[in-house]
Amino acid sequence: MAVTQQLARIPEGYLAACRQAAATSPDGDPRWDPPAYDVLDLDWAPALLKRVGEVAGLEEVHxxxxxxxxxxxxxxxxxxxxxxxxxxxxxxxxxxxxxASQVARVSVLLGQIDMPVLLTALPADEGDAASLIGQVGSVSGGLRAYLLEHFNALRHFYLDAAQRHLHVVLWWD
Structure with missing residues (x-):
């Protein structure tokens, strides 16, 4: 099983209920089980997306x-x-x-990033591009498509969380 990054959109009330469940459960079970539609698996994309931003000279705020x-x-x-x-x-x-306030700010800034333009900063050769950003092995559909798909999923995930005034919890599993 591969270790991948997971994100969950969560209302504050749900976090409070999980915190309370963990505090009162004899074995500390928080009863953490966010709905599947509020969970995003980013695979191994986070480090690669950040590296593309660095290589492309993305403004520091973004x-x-x-x-x-x-x-x-x-x-x-x-x-x-x-x-x-x-x-x-x-x-x-x-x-x-x-x-929720941090999510709203991140959502606005992610919405301002033009990932297709950033991807043009990578070398044309797929192997050279992968080497430059630290990608080991190959990804289905090609590196640029993989990065664009995961960035768009991340941006949409945060936009929805911001519109619903939710927190985002992140972990590697």
Whole structure:
């Protein structure tokens, strides 16, 4: 099983209920089970997307938004999601997240990024482009299509979360 980045759009009330469930459960079970339509699997794309932004000279404010969209923040109290035996990120770091106001800001900035233009900064040769951004192995459909698909999914995910005033929780699983 590959370790991939997961994101979930979550209302504050759901986080509070999970926090309470973990606190009252004898084994710390937060009863974490966000609906499938509010979960996004970004595969291994986050580091590659950030690297494309760096290589293409993306403005710092937009590069920071891309980093925050894929790295989260530690301001949300998510320790209850990192407690064995119910830790949601058994293969990765501590879960992170963005609150609704952070999500709204990231969503606006992601909407301003023109990923097709950024992808033109990569070498034309697929192998050279992959080497430059640190892609190991091949991806189905080609590197540029893979990156564009995952960036568009990320942008749409954050736009929907912002419109619904949701938090985003991130982890590697």
């Amino acid at each position: 590069l920071d938004a891309l980093r925050r969209a894929t790295d989260g923040d530690t301001a949300l109290d998510l320790g209850f999601l990192n407690t064995p035996p119910h830790a949601i990120a058994p293969f990765g770091g501590v879960p992170t997240g963005l609150d």
